Amino acid sequence: MTTLVLNGGASTDYAEMLPELAADMVVFTEQPLPSPERYAHYEQVPDCAAVPYAELTALRMASDPVAPVTFDRVLAGHEFDLERAGRLRDRLDIPGQSESSARVFRDKALMKDYAGHAVPVPAHARLATFGDLLDFVAERDYPVVVKPVGQGGSRDVTVLRDEAQLTAFSRLPWRDDLMAEEFVHGDVYHVDAVLAPGFRFVSAGRYYTGCLEVLSGANNGSALLHPREPMARRLAAFLDTLLTVLPAPEVGAYHLEVFHTPDDRLVLCEIASRVGGSRIPQLIRRTWGADPQETWFRLETGLPLRAEPVTVPRAVHGDIALTPRAGRVRAVPTAPPYPWVRDHHTLLRPGERSDGPLDSAAGLCWTIVAGADSDQLMERLHHCESWLAEHVDHGAPEPAR
Template sequence: MTTLVINGGSSNDYADMLPELAAGMVVFTQNPLPAPERYAHYEHVADCESAPYTELAALRMASDPTNPISFEHVLTDNEYGLERAGRIRDRLDIPGQSEASARVFRDKALMKDVAAHGVSVPAFARLDTFPDLLEFIAERDYPVVVKPVCQGGARDIAVLRCEEDLTEFSTCRWRDDLMVEEFVPGEVYHLEAVIAPDFRFIATGRYYTSCLEVFSGANSGSVLLHPREPMAARLADFFDTLLKVLPAPDVGAYHLEVFHTLDDRLLLCEVASRVGGARIPQLIRHTYGIDLKETWFRLATGLPLRAEPVEAPVVVHGEISMTPRAGRVVAVPGPPPFDWVAEHVRTLTPGDHSSGPVHSASNVCWTIVSGTDSSQLMDRLHECEGWLDVHLEHGAPELTP
């Protein structure tokens, strides 16, 4: 059985997640993976998520006149590889998510066009030209959010709150992949799911702060909701309704973000057909005892699960990530001294230089805590954040000559 893997992350171990398939895996990866000798074919491709080399190589392998490879599965953990994986499946008639399905989950404007047939979405418009933005603002007023339709990690997003912001935005180079939508005040929730025939896993959570606030220096994080919390059921119902109108594959993983408005409505922020990023997988592992990627990939390849999710967790978990500031890192604290701290990781060390946050998950260190529900988790994250802030030290930004 030959499995094509298009990998983005640096910590994925496909041979560990799928030992039954490792010897037949053809792996193309953007980041080096441990022990590549375990795979049938392994190539480190520096720009794997953007360059089409993987498609060329896989199609050549499949059509080799002397020794053609018959791929039975195509796996990718990388959002930027979803459409590429879909094209390969379509071309080689391999089961799984098609290119057309992947595009709906990647293109945020197309996504909202389709999703609006089932759930509420913010007012939005695709931007072909700058006057399209002026027209949207004239109709909707400020604030508005301008963002690329296929970007991730809250990169390259602009919030325009006034005419001065618009003027500043107009001095930036125009892009052909932009959309605009109304700014939605309120909280942002997220939902993580793996769905397959005869299998359904859903976990819900709330972001500690807005992903956009990270670029203003705020710390980021998330708390899981206990399944008994009322909002958990509301989010699950929203997801079920949404999935009915989207071209979802038979086996899929999903990361859904939902606005909870000040007048208690739920609006779609966006949904991706992959596992949630940042520390969401760690929160799921601590709370439900499963690895989201392993669960997704084993179901997608027809393998039995090695772990079943906990149905009624005793505690849930939350995470706080300390956002880096521009300059030299002077001191990074160890674990906060609380018995409800479950895990603490330092991603930068004293002496490292930082340019500040480059995406919504940028951090100096992160800490996972446990609690009975999301309310207790938020209280503990506030306490944890205060302790970390006292013990974390950045130097002054370096002056450019």
């Protein structure tokens, strides 16, 4: 039996996570993976998540008249591989998340239509024409968020705050995958979970700044909540309630984002059926002692876990990343000199050029810190941010060519 792997996005060492299966894996990947000779079949495919080559090749392998390959599992952890993985499962009668299930978690308008039966969601509407946007603005007033229903990382999201911004938006090419929703004020929290029969792992965290603020230049990061914090319990209950109305797979990983409003309401931002991105997996590993991606994939393939998450962590962890500005960076900070700093990594070197933040996880450098709870983490992240800001030189923006 053979495991099919679709690996769009970042490099993931499947053979290290699943050594029992590596020799029988068929892998299609966008980024190179370590030691590709460990796999039965390995191809690096440019734009793997966007082009249908992997899907075509896998179906040809499965239907080969001489030596057909029998796939028993499909693994895909990247946002833009999920529907394709579901489609392959449906075609080849493989257990796991179906295409229709993946679409509910990918299409933000459809997701909120489902979710509204169980939890508070922002007012929203799918936009077929610009007239639909005018109707939504007339009904809800400003500010209004306009975004693609299937995008990730806060890419291509626009906040319209007045008529002038609406006019400016009307000068951009219209696209047929847009939705509008009301702007929700408040802090943004995230819940990261792996759920399976007989297994439950749930971790909650608070974003350092809102995802849309990062695209405007604010620094980004996250602070995990200790499970004893009341908000951690509220967020876990919110996830449980939400999943009662979503077509969740039997074994699944989830990254949920929730608004906490000034009047103490929890409102759905969105949920994905995958592990959280950016540094969230690193924070979970340091806090809970288990890797969420490995946990998900080993449960998905029926393998025993090599590391069980601890019940109560000794400390929780957070991270802060300096958001790059457009231009050529001149100086990049080293690790802040505090005893509770646990890791520091530089993404841009002096002299390298940046186009500014292209998504909500953009970073020039990032730092991980430890603390007793989310309040202490936020305080320490503020200290780190101030120190990093004193030791960075973003450089002057380069003139347009």
